[in-house]
Structures are given as C-alpha cells and as structure tokens.
Amino acid sequence: MINSSDILHGKVLIVDDQEANVFLLDQMLRDAGYDEITSTMVPGEVCELHLKNCYDLILLDLQMPGMDGFQVMESLKEIETGSYLPVLAITAQPGHKLHALQAGAKDFISKPFELSEVLLRVQNMLEVRLLHKELHNYNELLEQRVRERTADLQESYLETIFTMTLAAEYKDEDTGAHVKRISYYSRELAKLLGLDDEFIDKIFHASPMHDIGKIGIPDHVLLKPGGFIPDEWEIMKGHASMGAKILGNSKSPYLKMGAEIALNHHERWDGGGYPNGRRGEFIPLSARIMNICDIYDALRSKRPYKPAFDHLKAMNIITHGDGRTQPEHFDPTILAVFKQNNQLFRDIFESYME
Helix, strand or coil: CCCHHHHHHCCCCECCHHHHHHHHHHHHHHCCCCCCCCCCCCHHHHHHHHHHHCCCCCEHHHCCCCCHHHHHHHHHHHCCCCCCEEEEEEEECCHHHHHHHHHHCCCECCCCCCCCHHHHHHHHHHHHHHHHHHHHHHHHHHHEEEEEHHHHHHHHHHHHHHHHHHHHHCCCCHHHHHHHHHHHHHHHHHHHCCCCCCHHHHHHHHHHHHHHHHHHCCCHHHHCCCCCCCHHHHHHHHHHHHHHHCCCCCCHHHHHHHHHHHHHCCCCCCCCCCCCCCCHHHHHHHHHHHHHHHHHHHHHHHHEEEEECHHHHHHHHHHCCCCCCHHHCCCCCHHHHHHHHHHHHHHHHHHHCC
C-alpha cells in the first residue's frame, strides 16, 4: 500500500525556463515535505535526467524556447517503457490544457501558481504514479512466477516423454544412449539446414520418440537375431503406424512432431519406404532429417543381425550404398549437408556411447 511517506519521497523533476518559477515550485514542494526534488531550465536535458533518475513526476512547462514541453513529451515517450508518461504540464494558456492531455500529460497546473492546486495535483499524480509502479512490479512478479512454473511443468513433461521413450528402447536391444544421440544428431542437422529455433527445439525432443511403436511389437519378432520372414516383416513395419497412434491426437507440439516422425521415418526419398510409400517432399521434413540420423546410428550400433560399423564404413554405406541402404533413399539436400559435416556426427556418437 502507498502511504504519505512514500508520496513525500517520490522523485520530482521541475522543468521551466524561468528561474523564478523553478524556485517558487521548489519552495512550495519542500515546505510541504517533499525531499527528492531536482530541477532544470534546459528542456534538452530532461530525457537524459529521466533515464538516469527515473522520476515519479515531471512538472513540465509547455512554453520554453528551443524545445517546448510538447517536444519534450514526444522525446519522453521514446524512453518511457512503461507507457505511462508521468508529466504534470505547466501552462498559462487555457488552450494548451487539452492539447497537453492529448499529447500524453496526465494533468496540468495553471500559471500563476496557487499553492493548494499545486500541492493537490502533485500529491494525486505521485500517488497514481507510485500505484502504477507497484502494480507493474506485482505483474512482473506474477509473470516471473508463471515463467518458473511453466519451466517446471515443461521439464516434468519432457522427463515423462523421455521415460516413455526409454520404455520402448529398453524393450529393444538399445539403451538411453541411442535416444540421446538421436536428439543431438537431429538438432545439429536441423541447425546446419538453417531451420528456425522453434523447429530445432521440437525435433530435439521429438526425434527420440521415433520407435515408440516398438513397444507393441512381440518380443519374438522384435528381438529375432536373424532375418524376418514376410509375415514377421509386416508385423515389424507396423511399429511406424503404431507409434503415430500412440502419440497422435495431442495438442503438444513435441508429441505432434513425434507422431509425424514415428509414422514417416522409414519413408524414402525415392518412394521405396514404408508404411505409405511417400516420396520426396511429401515426406515431412522432420522425418527426412530423422531418417538419415537413424540410419547412421543403426549402422554404428550393434544389432542382432549385424556388428557395429566404424564411422568410415557407415559413411561409405550412406554415400555409396550397400544394397539395403542407398543414397537415393535420402533427401539430396540433407544428404549433402550430412556428408559435408559428417565428423560432427562421429563426434556425437563417440560422446554418447554405451
């Protein structure tokens, strides 16, 4: 709450080109108990002084040579970030009063000065100004608490996503290291492609959900050490659609992209992928990025059907093909960026090994 002591300690600036007026206003206010009073007879100094001292009230004469009070108010508007102009206009011209209010002044006092009018208007203006600052500070505090709470919820939410993703990964042969690598591969590739921060953030958190549909694949198929017979392969391919169903119909931007990636990360640029045989740019960009990251990590990792390959062999397969994986499977632009920066992906793999 604002009390009389707060008002008397309000910071006041008097601006008038007449020394007698400055002296009279200063004396009136000090005799009334105000103790934070500054003055200037140079209107060009007002903005600099306000930036330095952040006055609670500026008593501003409207008629001054060189730079009048209206010009001063226009300059103050550029630096008063709170959109509240703490100006009490001083004028001897009745026609200037309405103009002053339209220009942004909150009130006015007339010349010649009347002590009771000056003190009443100054008190009212300072009380309103201090209440405005108090409200602004309270709103900032509320906003900070909302930001902190939102950050806590976001962290908890992402932890839940990560835990849910790990449930699918641990059912397979891999552990959390694969999930981390996929996040970092996808994020770095999105950055290299010049995508915006929002996309980069989403793909970092969404890409590890690509295989969440494996949680619904029977172990005898998922963990089979040899090749699949046709029926088993059809079951295995079902993890893409299953993952999209698990993550679908969510308002979360992370889960939306996660569903998009889960459904499409086995599609191929040349149309030879699954589950829908999409080709080219009909495959979502997030899935095209994720696809090459997933293939690289699979080549580098030990699987029931293959040993782990080193970086050079993995790159040779991606860029030249081995029958199962061919360069035409990938978006040419993404493949070119991947090839040009392939050492970055090697470093990520080596940083997050089992």
